[in-house]
Amino acid sequence: MKQPITAGAVIVAASFVLGGCAAGAPADPGQDEGEPVAGGTLTWGVPAEPSAGGVDPMVGTAIATEVIDSIAYDTLLVKDEDGTVAPALATSWEQQDELTWVFELRDDVTFADGSEFGPDDVVYSFETRKDGGSNATYLSSMESVEVTGENEVTFHFSQPDGTFLDAVSARQTFFIVGEEGYGTASQGERETRTFGTGAFQVTDWTKGVSVTMEKNDDYWGDEPYLDEIVFELYEDQSTLLAALQQGSVQAAAFTDGSIAGQAEAAGYTLGDAAYRQNLAVYINPESGPLSDVNVRRAFSLALDRQALVDTALLGYAGVSFAPPSGDPGAPDASDLPYYSRDVDEAKRLLAEAGQQNPEITLSYMGDVAQAHHPVYEMMQQQLTEAGITLKLDSKPLSEIAPVFTSGESWTDLVAIPGSPRASSVFYFEPMLLEGGVYNHWDGNPDAEHARELLVQAKATADPDEYADLVDRLAEEAADQVLEFVPAAVPVYFEVWDGNALHGYQSDAFYSRYRLDESWVTQ
Numbered sequence: 001m002k003q004p005i006t007a008g009a010v011i012v013a014a015s016f017v018l019g020g021c022a023a024g025a026p027a028d029p030g031q032d033e034g035e036p037v038a039g040g041t042l043t044w045g046v047p048a049e050p051s052a053g054g055v056d057p058m059v060g061t062a063i064a065t066e067v068i069d070s071i072a073y074d075t076l077l078v079k080d081e082d083g084t085v086a087p088a089l090a091t092s093w094e095q096q097d098e099l100t101w102v103f104e105l106r107d108d109v110t111f112a113d114g115s116e117f118g119p120d121d122v123v124y125s126f127e128t129r130k131d132g133g134s135n136a137t138y139l140s141s142m143e144s145v146e147v148t149g150e151n152e153v154t155f156h157f158s159q160p161d162g163t164f165l166d167a168v169s170a171r172q173t174f175f176i177v178g179e180e181g182y183g184t185a186s187q188g189e190r191e192t193r194t195f196g197t198g199a200f201q202v203t204d205w206t207k208g209v210s211v212t213m214e215k216n217d218d219y220w221g222d223e224p225y226l227d228e229i230v231f232e233l234y235e236d237q238s239t240l241l242a243a244l245q246q247g248s249v250q251a252a253a254f255t256d257g258s259i260a261g262q263a264e265a266a267g268y269t270l271g272d273a274a275y276r277q278n279l280a281v282y283i284n285p286e287s288g289p290l291s292d293v294n295v296r297r298a299f300s301l302a303l304d305r306q307a308l309v310d311t312a313l314l315g316y317a318g319v320s321f322a323p324p325s326g327d328p329g330a331p332d333a334s335d336l337p338y339y340s341r342d343v344d345e346a347k348r349l350l351a352e353a354g355q356q357n358p359e360i361t362l363s364y365m366g367d368v369a370q371a372h373h374p375v376y377e378m379m380q381q382q383l384t385e386a387g388i389t390l391k392l393d394s395k396p397l398s399e400i401a402p403v404f405t406s407g408e409s410w411t412d413l414v415a416i417p418g419s420p421r422a423s424s425v426f427y428f429e430p431m432l433l434e435g436g437v438y439n440h441w442d443g444n445p446d447a448e449h450a451r452e453l454l455v456q457a458k459a460t461a462d463p464d465e466y467a468d469l470v471d472r473l474a475e476e477a478a479d480q481v482l483e484f485v486p487a488a489v490p491v492y493f494e495v496w497d498g499n500a501l502h503g504y505q506s507d508a509f510y511s512r513y514r515l516d517e518s519w520v521t522q
Contacts, residue, residue, distance in 0.1 A: 034502075040520040041228040042501060045240045045249040047492075048368050049211060049233050052401035054191025055202050057175040058128055061135075061404050062397075063277075063419050063491060063510075066172045068211060068231070070511040072112075073175035073196035076103055076122070076168045078513075085169045089117065089176055089197065093165075098461065101155040101164060102148065110218040112194065112201045113181030119147040124179040126155075135174070137429045137436050138167050141458070162461040163423040170422030171511040199224045199516045209233060225503075225519035237371070244268065244495065250520060251496035251504070256371035257316030260493035269498045271506025273490030275318040275326035276420040279372055281362065281413050281484040282403075282431065282438040285446070288412055289358035293446055296481035298346040298353070299360070300338040302386035303379060308486050312378040313371075320488030321474055322427040326508075329424035331471050336478035346386040359389040364415035366394030372417060375486050407437040413484070419491060420509050424470040425457045431483060441482065450476045 050068065053060030057069045076090040085093075090103040109117035123145050130139040141161045148154040155164070167173050177183070181195040194202040197220060200213035213229045232249060234240035237256045241263060244252045254260040257273075264270035289295045309317045318325035321333045333339055350356050364376055380390040393411075402408035404416050416438070421427055430436035432451045441447035453476055457469035477483065494506045504518040 036519045038225045043230045043249045045234045045252040046231045052405045056190040070171040072194035072198045098160045099157045105151040109220040111178040112216045115180035119153045122153045125176045137433045160459045166422040250500040253492040263495045271494035274508045275488040277491045278324040278418045280418045281415050284440045292353045294349040294353040297338045298349040301342045301346040302383045304341045312374040317487040317489045323424045324488035331474040357387045360412045361391045362413040363393040365397045365400050367396045446480045
């Protein structure tokens with residue numbers, strides 16, 4: 001069995017009421033689940049499917065993609081329940097000096113396409129990612145990776161990188177692909193099926209309907225009990241709740257905590273959730289009102305973040321900056337500059353900037369994550385009190401996706417809910433480092449000091465120094481207002497029928513690794 005990892009809305013008005021005896025009547029938490037049973041299909045309702053890049057782990061960065069890929073692909077290392085780094089595809093690792101890491105690899109792993117896993121695949125995976133894949137900025141200081149033994153690879157760095165071990169042990173960061181299978185597949189094949197070493201592989205994707213994963217018969221860990229996992233798409237949260245009650249799905253991932261709470265009240269199991277997802281709003285300061293730091297500061301001061309949490313998100317959230325409030329390395333947002341609401345000061349700053357009534361556009365995904373939409377609407381109301389007009393530009397996910405997949409530009413502001421990252425500085429890298437998909441700060445002196453702090457934090461191997469630099473980086477980014485974070489929420493609220501799905505628990509990185517050992521009632 002693979003080692004586990006750890007890391008660590010409102011409501012779309014719902015008239016649906018759980019009543020009587022639901023088809024998925026709740027299980028007694030103390031009830032003996034009995035011996036695991038092999039076979040069967042788990043149907044899991046989800047609010048979104050993979051978007052641009054599909055399930056290609058080198059391209060797709062949407063949360064729906066990462067969840068599926070973390071089941072289909074493996075990483076070199078993982079983390080156990082107390083955060084200790086543990087073996088996965090690598091059996092051992094050593095930092096020979098501050099610029100060199102050496103990994104010894106397993107010799108008994110086969111990819112789902114039948115090709116053998118080896119050090120060439122690790123080299124291929126990291127070189128492909130560094131040459132423009134998703135998360136390429138995380139490898140900015142990696143100079144090279146090479147095969148140095150029969151089952152050994154060595155990484156060379158141009159400077160110390162204190163985040164590298166965290167990166168290679170996080171399930172959403174550096175998936176290993178096969179040079180023979182993935183490397184020779186067409187773009188279309190990479191986007192619609194998987195070529196990993198994980199317990200389940202994508203064999204069918206009916207867009208707009210479902211993604212089907214089948215058990216990998218060549219899996220290197222303990223054989224999974226489930227034969228198949230089907231992720232069914234339910235864009236409407238109330239419809240998904242009804243499907244859970246009726247037994248059409250045995251588990252569900254909600255983005256709306258209020259609806260998940262309805263299911264829990266009826267006796268379904270609600271997994272533990274941490275506030276690991278920032279509702280990040282990224283800035284394009286190259287033109288328009290937001291090119292002036294005082295306008296950005298006024299915007300920040302006009303926001304009542306606690307009201308956004310309490311009212312717009314009904315308490316299913318936390319006041320946050322970057323890293324998100326649920327991250328162990330998160331700063332105390334209440335101490336950050338321009339974070340306590342002050343409408344009068346906001347007006348003064350706008351007058352100083354000569355822009356008493358600026359008009360700013362915020363683009364967001366209008367067809368997904370509906371539970372987040374009231375946040376943007378409430379922001380619009382709050383900003384009006386300071387004289388700021390916020391134009392809300394609802395776009396389909398397909399139009400927003402190129403921003404976070406290929407770095408396509410946007411006007412003024414774009415809302416991109418983020419996903420948990422392996423290390424605290426990773427939340428800043430796509431915004432500040434060259435090649436980052438949200439980086440419009442190159443050459444802008446407002447971001448110069450933040451970038452320096454980021455580089456220093458990334459290079460230190462001392463945990464205390466790292467934590468101090470992250471706090472200083474967050475303070476500088478808030479002072480210069482390099483991004484807006486109205487709140488942090490759980491990535492998903494996972495709910496399941498305890499009479500149907502057994503042996504499962506949520507994990508803070510939403511990787512669903514326990515599906516490897518879960519089973520369903522036949």
